Amino acid sequence: MKKLLQLLVIMTPLAVFCQPDTEVFLFDLSTENNKLTITNGKNISNNEGYDNQPSFQNEHTILFASTRNKQTDILQYNSITGVKKWLNDTKQGSEYSPTQVPKSKYISAIRLDTTGLQYLYYYRKGKSKALLKDLKIGYHVWNSRNVLVSFVLGEPHRLVVSNLKKNTHYTADTNIGRSLHNIPNSNLVSYISKKNDVWEIRSLNVKTYETKKIANTVPNVEDMCWLADGSMLMGKGKVLYRLDPKKDTEWKIVKLFDKENFDNITRITTNASNTKLVIAAEAETALKPTLENIRWIAGNWKGEAFGGITEENWSEPSGGSMMATFKLIVNGKVNFYEIETISEVNNSLLLRLKHFTSELKGWETKDETVDFPLIKVTKNKAIFEGMTFESIDENNMVVYVAIGQKDGSTAIVPFHYKKTTN
Structure with missing residues (x-):
């Protein structure tokens, strides 16, 4: 002793x-x-x-x-x-x-x-x-x-x-x-x-x-x-x-x-x-803005938000991009869908998405996308203008989304996800 x-x-x-x-x-x-x-x-x-x-x-x-x-x-x-x-x-x-x-x-x-x-x-x-x-x-x-x-x-x-x-x-x-x-x-x-x-x-x-x-x-x-x-x-x-x-x-x-x-x-x-x-x-130390440095986003993720169940499915990097589908289910019915991509563009990364109703009718016009330019990539975060992906560990991720409010303010809404094997 x-x-x-x-x-x-x-x-x-x-x-x-x-x-x-x-x-x-x-x-x-x-x-x-x-x-x-x-x-x-x-x-x-x-x-x-x-x-x-x-x-x-x-x-x-x-x-x-x-x-x-x-x-x-x-x-x-x-x-x-x-x-x-x-x-x-x-x-x-x-x-x-x-x-x-x-x-x-x-x-x-x-x-x-x-x-x-x-x-x-x-x-x-x-x-x-x-x-x-x-x-x-x-x-x-x-x-x-x-x-x-x-x-x-x-x-x-x-x-x-x-x-x-x-x-x-x-x-x-x-x-x-x-x-x-x-x-x-x-x-x-x-x-x-x-x-x-x-x-x-x-x-x-x-x-x-x-x-x-x-x-x-x-x-x-x-x-x-x-x-x-x-x-x-x-x-x-x-x-x-x-x-x-x-x-x-x-x-x-x-x-x-x-x-x-x-x-x-x-x-x-x-x-x-x-x-x-x-x-x-x-x-904080920034990493090179490459898909390889955000590979941890890939996978099937499920969580809760907006009073319902959310699901995102992100592909592994290939062909200079990652792709995802998203859906929100409220009271047992699909509320809306999204298609998302993260692409390597001009030595940086760009997140794009399009929204669809439950009948797959687009919210945006035919050639319109909602774009989120990259701010930076760190060891456990991919930070875009208006959307941040944070890796908590290999099976948990939080996505913070900036959503405009009726009074003109912006609310940060967290989506807490767990990776599934399904």
Whole structure:
């Protein structure tokens, strides 16, 4: 057992250097008339290595952990001037989850030393001070100047409420996720419970320690943030979801980041006025736009959408194209058909389709097709203007389709498919 613990101490610092290549992206955000508009995205880290765990220090200042000299330190970014500033220079240690301490001039962060020690620290003007040395904290949120809610590492991980003034620590729940947030217009904190197969977003009363279910998460997603109106955002892959627990029963897609060069969204956060959105995600590598690189689309796929059963049959690449038939069955009857092709055209790919009624009468005119030019191909996605194919694994695929609405807006509709052997 002693040798195992020694091995873990040695391996823990090495894990710092095996972090994914993530970047931090800043967007303008509008929530006018309950509609989210996300524009003007830019990479504000633009740095090789691990850049992640962003939080807003104030309306225009963002903190995040950023890689330099084979470790992560606290980087401050001003969204008005674009100026970056390092706030610490820890020797033989890395900082994570930098957070402004309420009503103070301190910043708190998790420090992982190369010796394996991991503590929560205060930082100010380049100086630091360790806190709560009896707790190995992985993630944290300040509910007030003296009340800290933290994810404490262990078997299982614990949700702990600490009162620094009274020096008390109470375990409110176990088997939790890393996402901890103050709930707007309340003294409650939200956290992710992983006790069940379906993860839950729950609230915690820091005074009574009572917890209540708010909603289920997007499947297998544990990072989220709150908007001022009481709705929540979660990201998965290149998709941003929103749910208002007061009136929604299901998560709704509000943005597909099809043109942005990132994937696998993790952390998301907004400033208090909801005018800025920050996302941490993995840097994305584009592949050559060839049919061979999207061969995984081939097969017979069945799923559900539009209140019915959907089926797509895609051929293997041949003759410079792939071909598919699609049909939607509602209440036991065919609603409509489609014929689709993806062709290699001008060193790129072009998706074309035509719609037909159940009697095979064309929706479009004789020579008309609905065309979707290619944006890019990645390891598990074929992204066209208005339609994105995503491979989840060899037997599961999601197709995101942008569909115009009567009010002039566009809704992103996901088609969840399973590959069949029939």
